[in-house]
Amino acid sequence: MDRFQTIAADVDAGQFRLLLKGELRQCAVEDPIVFQGVAHIDQNAQGGLALRFVCEAVTGPFDADDGLPEPPQGKAIAEHFHFDLSGINSDARLWTAERILVRLDRPSKDWGPLSKPDGFDVALGQIPKLATQHSTDIDETNRSHVAWIIKGELQSPRQWQPKAWTHEDREGPAWSIDHTKQGNTEIRFHAAADGFEAATRHFFRALSILTAQPLQHVCSATIIDGVERFSITPQRRHHEPKAILWIPPKFADGWDTLLVKWLESNRLADPQKEKSDGRAVQDVIYHYWYRLYKAYAVDIENGAQVVTSSIEGMAKRYFSHVAAALLTEREQEFTATQAALEQLDRKKHARTINILKGKIDNERRNRPDVGLLLDGLCHTKHITEQMVAAWGNLRNDAAHGDHLVKGSDDIQQFERDFFQCFELFKRLCLFAIGYDGPAQDFSVEGWPVLRNTIR
Template identity: 25%
Template structure:
């Protein structure tokens, strides 16, 4: 990744000459292919505009068919046959590609093609083989981390870097003008899915949905640069799980390490079709929904948060140990009697299905087990139950200070519950911001065990 490329894109002055371009129609037995010179130029709104001058012989009848004879497929808004894949070569001989491009044609002396590109990537080869695979990102967002490494420059000394390295991974994040540059190096395994996991984890840690404008990947001799101008300049935010002060950088690195190393760690319920699921991706998908909802609506975000907690419990934590064994045995014993009832068959089948579902593990049963294990407390369960019921049944939030405060207390207690579930799933142990307590103190996870009554009364302790 070059500073020049980032500077051009941020200033919206990206300009690329392409002596050779080819647009090939997708999903067609006889695809249309356009070839010729062109260029990509950035518009004032940041979009990338492709203009290409195709060298082709098309009579007026064929041109009219392209303009007005678009094939329509019932139920399909944009058929693949109306999209094209771009492959182009710049003046340095590097290849640029973009897929699923929608084009507009203008006919004259030659066929001129216009297209708006949301993203494009450059492929290049190097004569030097990289020792380790890596990916770096420029993120146009000034998010905060526990910066703990200093940089000396002509302007003085600034603490503006966040870095870590061990035997498997190395990552760096540094402040730059207009945003942050982050990078991950993978030493002993494949770059993916770890690179994507790192970006997910960094987003959760910083409390920002991170949308890179530019990414640069190095694997062996291959260099791939990707530009994505569809990223939002106003990304959604959510309170993160940890402090971002300098003295907490060890906790932040520990959290990222757990996300990379334990994303596929097996927990009760975290198995689908015999395969351990990608827990971090599940957690991030729910976290992303919560962040998006919180940015738009107070009441809707409460329902999204409570449902996200239920989703995590279902996807990762539910197990047969959460079943009420006594109740399940009673249902099993009652089943033959119900099957012999002389009632409408549909009614009988409905009763049997309802009874079978009632014996399945419930979110509150799973939370009760986690409470007994010390991961959460009763206030979390009470807050989740209230938030879930009010949101699911359409209860309106009263416009009164006291009621709003109660709502926010429940909301942030549930957000704290969400992060605690993430800590358990990922195996994180360390300090965190306890949003279930007054004034949001820094606490230890998992919480230290409470002293027994005997110890509290001084029984069995040395004097």
């Protein structure tokens, strides 16, 4: 991957430039507008890839006087407003970029009458992703490789030591994380060729959760079946909240174990659920975690609304079986209550009887409810009653749109409840993939590390 190192160094220094001879082709239409010309690609100060395409010729339904139509406001931008770029550089290598929203750079009509010569138009845009590929001598039919460059130095085991953090496995997935001279992080991942794309996605997302930030690579290189593919993805700015690490970096065994368990897990939704969308457990957990990360980045109150609903989603999806014994007990209570209601005088208590019967019927239709599922996990010692109580405190107000923090006196109790819920959510995620290693306990003051997450 020597070529990858060269490209990564240019991107990291903010000096990536590329000159291509090629075309811009309109997306999603049978008779597309196609501009032929020269593409100038320059990395700007924000790390983005700015396109300046000098048009030399055009085919398709393009009216030089009208130019390109602008997408309407208030609607999602349709595919036909985008263009795909393809072009050859000086090394005869093909580079491509998809779905570029372009505009034509023309003098203002206020300058007076225009006589537009051929080749005058210049198309401007921002490239979301630039890619190329070529054959390589590295050809392992049963194994594939990927490398990423991440901006900044990620927290990871042994991050302050000269030696990279590595996990070696000749048969299963293997990885390494090291810091570059430019102050960034290089991540390498190797796994079996079969299912490599899904394994790569799962690994990258697990690393996002471990480092407490949704990782975005600025460069990547993959080697699959003797073909090496490069891509450059401009860095998107986003607000970084204070990191809440599930497992501190000094517990390298925990990081290794979580990644192994995460990659091995093939669990789908609880078989007792009537409907399942078939999503992998890794994708579901990452979805919930990412929503929580973004909400917590705004403020802890928004985070509380998301974490309580995420607990509900995880419990219903993966843990309905834990309440089987409690369901039997509750059914006995329902039956006894209904028998008692039958003994009441309907003339005097008709309204009360109907309300109670309706409640019982509703409970039977919607069982097991989240409260019962969490009670079942309390019985198995996976979570505590304090966590369930905290979830109830926050969830009730959040579900009804009430203020979660009503005054300064509430802040301390609110934070206690929030981190009890955060611990509850984290445990549901870890139990869903079978992780039983060390992890921080956010339900206890000082956030101690439990050597075994399942108590």
